[in-house]
Amino acid sequence: MELLLDIVSWILLISGSFFTLTGALGLFRFPDFFTRTHAAGVTDTAGAGLILTGLMLQAGWGLVLAKLLLILLFSLLASTTACHAMAKAALKSGLKPQTVNDNSNSEEETSSKP
Amino acid sequence: MYIIPAVILLIVMGIALCRAFMGPTLYDRILAVNTFGTKTVLFIAVIDFLSGRQAFLDIAIVYALINFISVIGILRFFEYSSKTALAEED
Numbered sequence: 001m002e003l004l005l006d007i008v009s010w011i012l013l014i015s016g017s018f019f020t021l022t023g024a025l026g027l028f029r030f031p032d033f034f035t036r037t038h039a040a041g042v043t044d045t046a047g048a049g050l051i052l053t054g055l056m057l058q059a060g061w062g063l064v065l066a067k068l069l070l071i072l073l074f075s076l077l078a079s080t081t082a083c084h085a086m087a088k089a090a091l092k093s094g095l096k097p098q099t100v101n102d103n104s105n106s107e108e109e110t111s112s113k114p
Numbered sequence: 115m116y117i118i119p120a121v122i123l124l125i126v127m128g129i130a131l132c133r134a135f136m137g138p139t140l141y142d143r144i145l146a147v148n149t150f151g152t153k154t155v156l157f158i159a160v161i162d163f164l165s166g167r168q169a170f171l172d173i174a175i176v177y178a179l180i181n182f183i184s185v186i187g188i189l190r191f192f193e194y195s196s197k198t199a200l201a202e203e204d
Contacts, residue, residue, distance in 0.1 A: 010115055017122035024126040027133050033141050040149045051119055051156050055163055067171040075152055078182035082148050089189045090141040
């Protein structure tokens with residue numbers, strides 16, 4: 001039973017860190033702010049969720065499990081709300097998302113900044 | 115077992131900092147700092163399990179709270195200053 005818990009939590013930890021890494025790579029390479037919010041969202045929800053559930057399996061029943069549940073619940077709620085607030089503030093302050101037709105006619109006139 | 119997630123989380127925090135320095139607009143920087151904060155929470159939890167006795171989970175909870183409030187505070191602060199000037203600065 002103990003070995004099973006170790007294996008499952010090891011798989012969860014590795015996949016969680018894989019999602020965090022790919023999300024961070026997306027955060028680094030995406031061309032536009034609004035695409036980067038997607039990448040940051042991936043790391044916040046998928047990465048945090050998997051890593052914390054992996055840790056939860058190791059913690060066993062007790063106060064530590066309750067704290068990890070609290071962290072998971074709150075980080076899921078907080079990061080999505082923060083991402084939404086950021087996108088709304090950016091859109092309201094005049095930052096336009098880079099759409100397809102921006103690329104095609106951006107040679108003639110200076111379209112929205114990336 | 116906890117070494118690999120800890121190292122990967124450090125790499126991710128480095129990448130988030132690079133985005134914070136390179137980010138053209140203000141909102142890229144806020145996004146990068148927010149990602150850095152949430153990864154710190156995860157890093158504290160992983161290091162906590164690495165060191166055996168779980169003593170620092172309370173700090174991770176408080177850090178998640180503070181990170182969220184600071185992002186909302188920064189957005190609210192920049193919302194009321196000059197609106198369009200900040201979005202176009204490169």
